Amino acid sequence: MKAKIIITPKKAVLDPQGKAVLNALEHMGYEGVQDVHVGRFLELELDGDRAALEPKIEEACHRLLSNPVIEDYRIEWED
Amino acid sequence: MKAKIIITPKKAVLDPQGKAVLNALEHMGYEGVQDVHVGRFLELELDGDRAALEPKIEEACHRLLSNPVIEDYRIEWED
Amino acid sequence: MSEPKITPELIRQHNLTDEEYQLILEQIGREPNMTELGIFSVMWSEHCSYKNTRPLLKGFPTRTPKVLVPAGEENAGIIDIGDGLAVAFKIESHNHPSAVEPFQGATTGVGGIIRDIFTMGARPICAVNSLRFGKLDSAEVRRLFRGVVAGIGHYGNCFGIPTVAGEVYFDECYEGNPLVNAFCLGVLRHEQIARGAAKGVGNPVFYVGPATGRDGLAGAAFASQDLTEESAEQQRGAVQVGDPFMEKLCMEACLELLATGAVAGIQDMGAAGLTCSTCETAARGGTGIEIELDKVPQRGPGMSPYEIMLSESQERMLIIVHKGREDEVKRIFDKWDLPWAEIGHVTDTGQMVVKHHGEIVADLPAAKLADEAPIYHREAAEPAYLKETRAFDLNSIPDTEDPVTDLNALMAWPTIASKNWVYRQYDYTVRNGTIVHPGSDAAVVRVKADSLPLLPDDAPNRNEPVSEKYLAMSVDGNGSYVYLDPYEGGKIAVAEAARNLACSGAVPLGTTDNLNFGNPHNPELFWQLKEAVRGLADACSHFEAPVTGGNVSLYNQNPKGAIDPTPTVAMVGLIEDPAHITTQWFKNEGDLILLLGDPVDKGDVFQGLGGSAYLKVKHQLKKGLPPRCDLSKEKSLHDALRGWIAQGVVHSAHDCSEGGLAVALAESCISREKARHTSELIGADIHLKEVPGSRLDALLFGEIQGRIVISISPVYLGKVLGQAEILGLPVEQIGTVGGQRLSIKVGERSFEWGLESLHDSWFNTIDRMMQD
């Protein structure tokens, strides 16, 4: 079982990385890109009962994996 | 329209971040986590014709957004 | 989008008292609107107005003939270093933001202080930091420590400024309220000093740097429901995120622009961003300023005037340009791919006028806002706890029976242990100027031609060679001493900084200080502040190290109470000749070890144990009278040391601070780092005389002030002792350098430490504690 976690900067928080990538894409002539956000991706390989794991992984996301002050996260489960 | 790009280190490449997260999770008593991989997540907000954009974004992934020597990528499209 | 009505509730949320609100009504002769209320609230905050501390700060010595720009006049003071060159330096705190988000809090702290320096027209050449955390055995403290250090490193490393010195203390009083004080120093030629004044009616006002977002609005503690339709979270504002890359470009562009002569005034947007920069420049210029918010680059749609004016988005500057030279701004900022916008102009009305969608949203008297904030003479009362701490009798604790274990414990105590875990995360070699790296008493950097800002193409001195200068700096501040005796503690903070400079061979040029204290409304806490400032001021006068600027951070408390009052003092000194640059570690087998200053205070043999590291580590006590500081003795000691250094006599000099003589000796044996995992260890054989009535713990671990351990070649012994006698300075030979052990004999008793294990516990403790 896998939990895929995507962590992105909160909307209101400055994302200089996204800006830099956006500028680079524009410079290189890629058109049609309106905005870029850069975040992190975590893949957890898990073993056990999903129902039991879910709240734990949620908690881990909040406490350790993301920084709730500046980041949002979401989890996708895959069996 | 959005292109969501997930970039992960190739298997053969050291993933110290994954290791660190795995250790931290173990340390904090989270059980059932077998392995962790850490990568990057990019969200591109796009405007235009998807069929026309697809090959371009593919190319951008290959040329700029990922480094094929050390990374794999995959793209998910969302309307 | 209607602005809410001003209610008592709203006024209170803006941290304004009823009296202050009355004063606002008097100053503007009407009710302020929401935006104006916000503007007053930030301008009259302690951070911008110093309303609680201004009367105290008046006591600081601020002028000597070398001071070119004194404290308080501009963003940073400036001091002459000779040959037409000058330095600008300042320290600033980012304590509360770092408690909320350690990494970003620290980065934006570093970014802010670097901006203050290049705003003066100076090129920043090095950074220093002073940090306080709770005890390292708490996971939460480790998280904050890790985040802050990574943040400071990230900003400085990316920006390309070497972080060359600092200090870190761990004490439970800082739990939940870490202190993050960042210092930056820049250099410039006298004629390159830039001013933050809006001069020249009609001159255009430019905004340069990234777009304005809702960053840092939480500071204004404001939560009105119908200001915008955005989510509550966005209304609260977002944590400020630092972008060192952007700031590096911004600095290069600003220095390039300043070299053209097109700039009439320049000011960074720090706390209270656009508000503070517009009204302060107008106040300094004796002019008015008018801006249009529609022209301000904005990160998101729908920002209100209130939000735009109060945003603390980072890396932005306000530049007033001589009319007709607008194109130079555009050319240079386009070259650096930086956003710019012309947002207004200088007026002669004395008013700060802000327009939005064609309407006037603020119209306030600039000078009153900037300079006529209320001033408070707060009540001060000697704290009750002092009775108890002073009454502590050192006779109630037994003398040490096992100095070997005690020294090992002190060396491994995080406050004393090597901070290499910290500074190995800081680039300290960039700019090719760092001569003494972190790890000695004071850092030493050189000023060379490429340290200076650009000159105009037609400057007559453009190709003149620049004579190299050598600057030393140290930051110090022992909060426990200040807690136990604010006046003496304040003096000691300055004396220690000066002593560290003397050990490196430098003469003090000036001081910048950061006052980290508790709530000034509490008379006991205000007393601490008042007394400490008096101590700082007396000591700065004594060392002829005028205060060129600084920062006040009040309300530092956690639920258990206020932090220990912690003034951090950064002092900068000058070394004339590179041959005089001195480091703290022993170098040559056979050198003689001398102690400058008395081993113990003969009048009070326990002196130095009160408030000491030893008392905390061994007896878990923060009590007693801290050491006294005799300023004139200190000064003659420093002068004598510099004299011997100039005569080429001194091979190493290290002062005794936390942990006393034994720790200073041990550090002199083991602190020379040559490369990764490669320290050079060299032993010492010490013989101390027993002082009648004294105790072993006081002799080895007492922290009486005014002591320096030096090593010299044996041929100079007579010379040094002879000169010391003439000067009336207590100097004694206490041992020799050499061997593979540190051995200390006291009378008949003898103690020994292996260098490897001393080094291991000192060098690796923090690293080991952080491995989790």
Next chain:
Amino acid sequence: MSTTATDTAPATPAETGQGSKFSFGVLQFPGSNSDQDCVNAIEVLGHEAHYVWHKDDQLGHLDAVLVPGGFSYGDYLRAGAIARFSPVMQSLAEFANNGGWVLGICNGFQILCEAGLLPGALIRNRSLQFRSEFVHLATVNHGTPFTRAIPEGALMRVPVAHGEGCYFADETTLSEMEANGQILWQYATADGKVEDHANPNGSVRHIAGICNANKNVAALMPHPERACQGLIGSDDGQWIFRSLIEHMSAKA
């Protein structure tokens, strides 16, 4: 199968008969921060250095090009990833393909790898922390334009300052590089042992610096340009620049 660089290296502008004072270009990207240090080092050695702005594309007049350290474009995305697309990098590729001498340092190494001018890539330090410290470098191949003046067996004490300096290349590439003598420097202990303990970032085979198959493009993570004067801690870094100067003089 080792050939010396002098056999294989194509002509450089220096060969066309300039004096003995060589002209080095130092690229400047937005975010470069060791560019001044490179100029400083070259000047200490008595040669000329000129900044080349990232939007310029003229390199032909230069004898050698240094790609300096720093955080080009903030190192956003990946260190060096964005810089490689700037105009000057197109010219640099040409310059290198024509046999021009190119030395990348720190961020310069990252950029050259990203640009494909050198094999492999640089990833996060295994400690996940920035590392700033002096290291010792052992020279693996003394027979290149970048190493020829380094005394046999000598260790160079130079600083590192990077967060992403862990060199990676796959095994095939590494074996090829080794066979070609493209591994130039490895991290060593103070007594010359190449081992894990000495390695500040976790690089494969403790690699600190490499060159291309043609031996005219080299790069390393440590900063030799910050170690060219005893006053700032070491002058061992001079050997690398001296090698290049000696080589160019021999060719001139």
